[in-house]
Amino acid sequence: MSLVADDVRLYRGEALPVGSKGRLSSGWWGMLTVIATEAALFAYLLFSYFYVAAQATGRWPPHGPPKLGLAAAGTVLLVLGSATMWWGEKGIRAGRRGPLLVGLVSSIVLAVGFLVLEVIEWSGKDFSLASDAYGSLYYTVTGFHMLHVIVGALMLAMLAVWTALGYFGARRHSTISIAVLYWHFVTVVWIAVFVTFYVTPYLQR
């Protein structure tokens, strides 16, 4: 018997788990790589913003710094939505489906609230995608993020269905953990977008 095979057996004093197990699952690592490439995408989006801003000849932003109110409220909703998901996932880890369902539904509601605020903000702007480079960047970057919120909310909705069907419990909930990882990422990216578009214009004055 070889050294390695013995090591393996010694290391595994007990039996190996089978199937999709939290951070041992391929999906968990897959989501980390998705987040890496998505983070790169937003990095390039924000690079484009700063590049155009740095090269601008007139005043920047051309329409003055954007008002903070709606976006700040939206930020609060997204952070709350991350917190409710964290709490829901904690519940299912202990085998409690109730908190998970409550967490999922509240996060979806908060996400919809965020989207509503964004749409109100969009409709109040006096520039469009086609009016200038700032408008192009503003609507593209926030639009990309909204798309991520919509995809995330759809994901949470599917998770709610699957949870109601009784698929998940203390032993099996990798699908939840993986989706929650994505949901936290959507929140973190928004903070980067918020700081770039809403906070930095006030810092440079």
Place this chain on the structure above:
Amino acid sequence: MLTSVDHKTIGKRYLVTAFLFLLIGGLEAAVMRAQLAQPDQSLLTPEQYNQLFTMHGVTMIFLYALPILSGFSNFLWPLLLGSRDMAFPRLNAFSYWVFLFSGLFLYVSFPLGKAPDAGWFNYVPYASLPFNPGINIDVYALGMVLLGVSTTVGSINFVVSLIRTRAPGMSINRVPILVWGTLTASAGNLLAVPAVSLAFLMLWMDRRFGSHFFDIAGGGQPLLWQHLFWMFGHPWVYAIVLPAMGIVSDALPVFCRRPLVGYTAVALATVTTMVLGFGVWVHHMFATGLPPVSLSFFSAASFIIVIPSAVAVFAWLATIWTGRPQFTTPFLFFAGFIVVFVIGGLSGFMTAAVPVDTQLTDTYFIVAHLHYVLIGINVLPVAGGIHYWFPKLTGRLMSERLGKWSFWIMFIGFNVGFFPMHIVGLLGMPRRVYTYPDGLGWGALNLVITAGAYLFAAGVLLFAFNIVRSLRHGEKAGPNPWDAPSLEWAVPSPPPPYNFAVIPSVASRYPLWEDRLEGHEGSSTIGEGMLLDDGRETVGTSALDAIPDVILRMPGDSPAPLILAMALAALFGGMLVHSWWLSGFAAVAAVMAMTVWLWPEAALGQTMDVVDEPRG
């Protein structure tokens, strides 16, 4: 058949499809060389020539160079790593289908004479709507975003497969260099591809929705295109050469009858090349009027990146020097690769100097350089790699006699065809001109170039003929015809669907040479180990030391990847022709396909219904 998720099937599909694209791209080059063989020719109109050189570049760089390496890696990775499949078999199938559809997408307007025509790097404002109003650039823009999906999910699969599915004991310092190369390329792609996908999306929006990202009148920046493109483009160059260098690092030593000299140095050089590769993109933009401090920084970085490449070159030379070379066809291709790589590396080193580059940019010197690099580091190792792994792919050996002929014809044809391009470039011939006037002294050299290019093409065709002939008439190969050291040679040729009947345990870098190497670390076990015969299973191991920590359940064949890929292609087709109904319908279909795909399954151990919780 269409629902297969077996990495070997998918790998072969990648190889065949990419090789067909190589032949198409070569045909386009052959037509261009006929046009350029003499001054003032009129075989092609300028419009046709623009489309040909653009599609030639797009085809070779995007539809051949990476996909062929993905083919090798898909087929080989689980065999090299002692596993039963990639980490995400269905994603693997999806990646192939999207690649195929994006290839067709990029060619959809070619028969109409409306193919992309602004060069593969597609600079604005030339590619912007006012100067290029047809559908040509829209096809390129959307096709590239679609292809980016394939590249991204493929890269995710490689990264996670490396982290999770190595055989027990195959610690990170024991994986073959090909694995290092593909891993590095994949990690690079994850960070680089979003730049080009974003750039092309922005360009499409500028063209069709009136946004102003690249349009100076609206406050946009034309140079933003160049930055985003080359932030992607330069890492991409390394993505399409590092796995090919890995092929050489793994296969060349087999024909030198010794392990690779400097494994650790070569593995680290691979990673270092990619890291530095993210800091040299501006050397494509030396002539754009950037500030001198920026030019100095990127020029210095471009000099430094030569060092890791040189490390690999000296490792290969030392392997040959201290080994007992067998002059087989694969050896010839790998040795020829080293020669061509050094020449291409030198011309790259020259253009890293800002004053030299300012003189040579957009001349044939650059065309010579990039073909030395891409044909040298990609096509020659790929040809050698196909010879080397053909028995594993098909169970038969390729003809050595035809193989040697094809190598010498390709090698001589290549150098006759491409070396004089350095000279016409130095004489001032610009790239991408559809013809040139008599009296400039470029005619004779261009005739030589065309003759060499056709000789090279003849070599490629002989190589293709050898493949087709050997499929039926090749000598039958046993499991290990080359007496090679790595795990793929421990299984029958071609391998059974499950790869390994039992999961092997690995104790060194060269599991099949352990009884011959002095001072080897332990002994691997291949015939005995974990049986894992309860459905489709493979073992998951820890990221660095490959200690088993879970038994992974693998999915079976599924139509979902193909359906999702078709939905995605329809989505982009709708965007191309502004049929928002089609796009909307396709988006809904895509969401449904994904829902079915991701539906938790007890058989995969994703739900509480799973029955066989812990066992031995």
